[in-house]
Amino acid sequence: MRSAQPAVPAASRSLPFAACRSAPCARSLCLCAGQSLAHVCHSANIRGRMNDVKSYIPPFQLDRPMDGGAVGEVVVSDAEGFAVGDHVLHGLGWREYAELDAQHATKVDASLAPLSAYLGVLGMPGLTAYAGLFEVASFKEGDSVFVSGAAGAVGGLVGQFAKIKGASRVIGSAGSDEKVTLLTEKYGFDAAFNYKNGPVAEQLPAAAPEGVDVYFDNVGGDHLEAAISSMNVGGRATLCGAIAHYNDTEVAPGPRNLMQVIGKRLRLQGILVSDHAGLQQQFVQDVAGWLRSGELRYDETVVEGVENAASAFLGMLRGENTGKMIVSFTG
Known part of the structure; x- marks a missing residue:
């Protein structure tokens, strides 16, 4: 006899979530040698760690504070090289104070960009875009580039990096007419379309009549399937995310046109940003220069208060953000 399967909760439900205000005074905590205490200014998170599956990074632990990318200011330090007032990037997000070992914190320059930028354009999303385009997809001048989810934290940067480096045409997809306008008028995309207005398989070839050399997924x-059909011989695809499937309760079918990968000699490759840490110095140098020159522009969506972190997270999954979704604890 088959046992009954537990019901899958609805995607939208109330969130009885509140910040804990009972933490001790930060400056009264006793630190071990080599540790610092940082007041978290901004935090971000990733959806994949909510899945209880074996992956490149462990899932979140139940009944434990959630971690994730964060940037903050050192308020107490017993760690060599870290002084009170320094700003640090670390992985203990979703809390107002983080007790850090020195090896788990990286100093960042608050004079180069706002602190929140180190969670976006100068952080993991930026390096993902940089490595995914230039190293994984082997972008070269003159390539035609299609970016899905192009108004997100990674996608908007991919398109701009490609334009800066001489792409012949950059096309993006987004989920609203406002985001389409953002892509073409602010980020410099040559064309963009709202995937909710019609089949991607029809809108993409209309926007890229000469085909696509690089696809950043x-x-x-349906975006991946449409991209395979539009890609030119020898095209390269960087597979970065699959937001269309993150909340699926059943395994989604794959693209129906995979046979085209053979005939077109396409290369489809996944990316984990941790594999490309060696690019960090060049990435920061290039991107900081493009920010200073005004060639590169970015947006972020900021929600105030740790008590609103869960709502912000769900908003990101619904596409309510433009650029990186950031939770600020500075208020």
């Missing part, structure tokens, strides 16, 4: 599903 943040969505999966």
